[in-house]
Amino acid sequence: MKSVLFSFVSLALVARTAISCPLTLEDTSNGNALAPLFVPRRRGLICAPHLDTRLLNFALTLEYLEHAFYTDGLAKYDQHAFQDAGFPPWVRTRFQQIADHEASHVALLSNTLGDKAVQPCQYNFPYSDPQSFVALSMVLEGLGVSAYLGAAKSISNPDVLAVAASIMTTEARHNAWVASAVRKGAAWGGSLDVALATNQVYSIAASFISSCPDANAEAIQMQSFPPLHIENCSYEPGQTIDLTYTPAPNPDAPHYLAIYAGLDPIFVEICDNQAELPLNLGGTGIVYAVITTSLDSVTDANTVAGPALLYFPELI
Structure with a gap:
């Protein structure tokens, strides 16, 4: 069983550079309507400690990134492009629904934060075809799950925690659907998900960000660690890998x-x-x-570099 690094993610990690109305999407593969999507009402800023506000803005930063990823990718690759890449018609339709979910997450977090909300950044995603778009989708959705899970222990306001948990479970469903229904792999990698610290998540997310408004840095107060490169093009459990990083x-x-599985x-x-x-590590996924x-x-304080991503497909 071979384990292959997401090469396009590796390339990205190198470069540090209102009324609620139901919207119905038509599934063109069978004519059935997808589940209605609801635009959340404006809630106003939750009375929360500064840390919770910062974490909500961190979450909003990630949701902006995901929303931009799906918006740009689906604008670039139409139904014919997906079918030419070997995907059935319903795959792109479901990705459009995920894009609408991400837009809903952005609206919910923005409305919750009110005038304290950060603004979108400029992004650079390294996909080159529908296949790499799909693979990167799985990476980003998994990163979102690990981000919310890692931040949960730092959230003190139960209302803020409920918002984060509701988004996290949806992100987990996205990730499982892409991994299994679309990529024909396992929907999970193990019995427990990975919880990443906020700066670990930001170090990965920052590799897809070209520039941000200056005010965002103060609002989220995150740092990006030096990159870690795994030089091996393929690897498997028990194998020795070569590492490149700044000492x-x-x-x-x-x-x-330190390997998070x-x-x-x-x-x-x-x-x-x-x-x-x-x-x-066999079968642990990302x-x-x-x-x-x-x-x-x-x-x-003791982190030198990373995170880097490795991928261990399911054992058959």
């Missing part, structure tokens, strides 16, 4: 590869910029790898 200020300090990372020693992948100076925990 920490103290190059004599030991470095470890569930709630708790697995730590592997790095020797001469190489690390051996654990044997139990996992995240971070370089750290600690053998038992990962924090912003």
Whole structure:
């Protein structure tokens, strides 16, 4: 069983550069109407601590990115392009519904934050055809799940937590649908999803962002870690991989590869910029790898580089 890195994601990670009205989409594959989509009413700013407001703006930053991804991709690839790439007609129709979900998430978070909401950025997505668009969709939806899951423990306001949880479960359904119905793989990678810290998520998301309004930086207060590159074009559990990253200020300090394939990372020693992948990664789907100076925990302070993405398809 071979495990192949998402090459287009790797390329992106290198470059750091109102009334509620139901809208019905027609499924052109069978003539049946899809489930109605509701535009959320304006709710106004939740009376929440500053941290919750910052996390909502962080979530809005991710939703802007996803919304732009689907809007741009679906404008570029019509029904014929998807069918020429080997997808049945209903695939693009369902992606359009996901795009509408992301627009609804943007509206909900923007209306919740009111005048404290951040603004959209300029984006650069490295897909080149419907196939790579679909694969990147799975990456972004999975990243969204890990982002909301990781932020949940820091949210103190139950109303804010409910908003985040409602969006997260929808993102998880998107991810599972793309992975299974569209890509014919497993809908999940394990019994527990990965929870990523906000700066870990932002480090990946920033690779798709060309520029942002200056005010956004103060509103979300995130940092992007140096990139981690995995040089191997293919890999499998138990194999030694080659790592490229900027060394920490103290190059004599030991470095470890922390691999997120569930709630708790697995730590592997790095020797001469190489690390051996654990044997139990088979079938875990997308996992995240971070370089750290600690053998038992990962924090912003001890993170050297990453995350990088690796992909381990299901075992057949």
